Amino acid sequence: MISEFSLEGVRRTVFGRGSSAKLAQEVELIGGGPALVVVDPNVLAAGAAETALKSLEAAGLKHEVYSAITREPEPAEADAAAEMGKKLGAKVVVGIGGGSALDLAKAAAALINNPGSAVDYVGLDLLKKPAQPSIMVPTTAGTGSEVTFTAVFTRRADKFKGGMNGRLLYPHTALLDPLLTVSCPPYITAVVGMDALTHAMEAYTSLAATPMSEMNSLRAIELIGGNLRQAVTNGENLEARENMLLGSYLAGLALAQAGVGAVHAMAYPLGAFFDIPHGEANSVLLPYVLSFNLIACPDRFADMAYALCEMPENLTTRDAAEVCVEEVMLLSQDIGIPGSLDQLNVPQSEVPAMAAKAMTVARPIANNPRKVSAEDLENIYREAFAG
Ligand SMILES: [Fe+2]
Structure with missing residues (x-):
C-alpha cells in the first residue's frame, strides 16, 4: 500500500431500484438540455433505457440518441457521437449501457470540447479542456466504467487497442439502477x-x-x-x-x-x-x-x-x-x-x-x-x- 495518495473521481452517485426515472432531474442538476444520450443498441431494443428516456421526454428536455455502437467500439464511433453532440449543442452527455456505451459517452463528452478525434487523445492526461458533464447509467455489473477515467477503443484494421485516460474524463454522475441489469443475459x-x-x-x-x-x-x-x-x-x-x-x-x-x-x-x-x-x-x-x-x-x-x-x-x-x-x-x-x-x-x-x-x-x-x-x-x- 502506498503512503501518499490523492483522491478524486465521480462527483455524484445515485443508487436505487428505479432510479433511472430520475435521469431528467440529474440532467437539470448539471446544466439541463440539450442532452446527447449514447445508448447501446441492444439495450435500446430490450427496452432497458425506456424509463430513463421517458423521464427526459416528460421533463421536455431536448435530447438526441446516438446508438450506432459496436461491441468494443472503434475510435471513429466516438468521433461520430461527438459530432452529433456538437450539432445538438449538448450541455450534458448521458451514457446508457455496458462498458462500450459508457466509454463512448465519456469520450464524446470530452471530444465536444477538445479539437481533433479520439485517437489524438489515446494516452494519459492528453485532454486540454474539461469534458462536458456526463451521467453514466450502467446496464451491466460490470465494467466500472461509470466511475473510471478511461475510454477504451479497438481499431480492428490495424489491431490497435488503446484508451483515452485522464482526470478530465471522469463522469460527473453515476446513476445506478439495479432494475436495468435484469435483462442482461x-x-x-x-x-x-x-x-x-x-x-x-x-x-x-x-x-x-x-x-x-x-x-x-x-x-x-x-x-x-x-x-x-x-x-x-x-x-x-x-x-x-x-x-x-x-x-x-x-x-x-x-x-x-x-x-x-x-x-x-x-x-x-x-x-x-x-x-x-x-x-x-x-x-x-x-x-x-x-x-x-x-x-x-x-x-x-x-x-x-x-x-x-x-x-x-x-x-x-x-x-x-x-x-x-x-x-x-x-x-x-x-x-x-x-x-x-x-x-x-x-x-x-x-x-x-x-x-x-x-x-x-x-x-x-x-x-x-x-x-x-x-x-x-x-x-x-x-x-x-x-x-
Ligand atoms: Fe476490466
Missing part, C-alpha cells in the same frame, strides 16, 4: 461480473493501493463472491442484481484509484488480436495470473479469501491465500466461464507476440504486485492454454 452477466471481480482483486493487490481503494476492493469482493452465481442463474433475483451492481461500482472506485494489473495487461492483446470481449478475456486469465501473483503478497490473498467465501478455521496465511485462487476457479466453473484460451479459439503460436504486446500496457504491468517479464507472461498464457 446469463453469459454476459458472468463475464462482466468476473471483470468486476478482477478489478477488485487487481486493485487490492496493486502496488498503488490506498486505504480507500482497499476498503472498496474488499467489500466488492464480498458482494461479488456472495451474489454472482445467483445473478447468473436467476437474472430476476433483484437482491443479487442490486448487490452485483453495488459490488461492481465499488470495484470501479477501487480501480479508479489503485489501477489494475497483469490480468488486464494480458487481456488487451486478446481483444486487439482476436476481438475477444474485455470481460471474457479477463475472466479466463484471472485464475492463472492469481496463481502467479500469490507468493508476492500471500497476506493480501488471504484477506481476499476471507472476503470471497466461507473459510475453515485455523488456516495458515499461505493456506488461506491458496483458497482464494481455488475459490476463483470454482466460481468460474460454476458460472460457465471457458476454462482455457483454447476454448476461445486463440492460436497458441501467437503467445510470444501477445506477451510482447502485454508488456507494453505500462501502468497495469507496473502496478502488478509481482514483477513480470515477457517470459513470465508467455508462461502464464501457456498455462491458460493448458487449462
Whole structure:
C-alpha cells in the first residue's frame, strides 16, 4: 500500500431500484438540455433505457440518441457521437449501457470540447479542456466504467487497442439502477461480473493501493463472491442484481484509484488480436495470473479469501491465500466461464507476440504486485492454454 495518495473521481452517485426515472432531474442538476444520450443498441431494443428516456421526454428536455455502437467500439464511433453532440449543442452527455456505451459517452463528452478525434487523445492526461458533464447509467455489473477515467477503443484494421485516460474524463454522475441489469443475459452477466471481480482483486493487490481503494476492493469482493452465481442463474433475483451492481461500482472506485494489473495487461492483446470481449478475456486469465501473483503478497490473498467465501478455521496465511485462487476457479466453473484460451479459439503460436504486446500496457504491468517479464507472461498464457 502506498503512503501518499490523492483522491478524486465521480462527483455524484445515485443508487436505487428505479432510479433511472430520475435521469431528467440529474440532467437539470448539471446544466439541463440539450442532452446527447449514447445508448447501446441492444439495450435500446430490450427496452432497458425506456424509463430513463421517458423521464427526459416528460421533463421536455431536448435530447438526441446516438446508438450506432459496436461491441468494443472503434475510435471513429466516438468521433461520430461527438459530432452529433456538437450539432445538438449538448450541455450534458448521458451514457446508457455496458462498458462500450459508457466509454463512448465519456469520450464524446470530452471530444465536444477538445479539437481533433479520439485517437489524438489515446494516452494519459492528453485532454486540454474539461469534458462536458456526463451521467453514466450502467446496464451491466460490470465494467466500472461509470466511475473510471478511461475510454477504451479497438481499431480492428490495424489491431490497435488503446484508451483515452485522464482526470478530465471522469463522469460527473453515476446513476445506478439495479432494475436495468435484469435483462442482461446469463453469459454476459458472468463475464462482466468476473471483470468486476478482477478489478477488485487487481486493485487490492496493486502496488498503488490506498486505504480507500482497499476498503472498496474488499467489500466488492464480498458482494461479488456472495451474489454472482445467483445473478447468473436467476437474472430476476433483484437482491443479487442490486448487490452485483453495488459490488461492481465499488470495484470501479477501487480501480479508479489503485489501477489494475497483469490480468488486464494480458487481456488487451486478446481483444486487439482476436476481438475477444474485455470481460471474457479477463475472466479466463484471472485464475492463472492469481496463481502467479500469490507468493508476492500471500497476506493480501488471504484477506481476499476471507472476503470471497466461507473459510475453515485455523488456516495458515499461505493456506488461506491458496483458497482464494481455488475459490476463483470454482466460481468460474460454476458460472460457465471457458476454462482455457483454447476454448476461445486463440492460436497458441501467437503467445510470444501477445506477451510482447502485454508488456507494453505500462501502468497495469507496473502496478502488478509481482514483477513480470515477457517470459513470465508467455508462461502464464501457456498455462491458460493448458487449462
Ligand atoms: Fe476490466
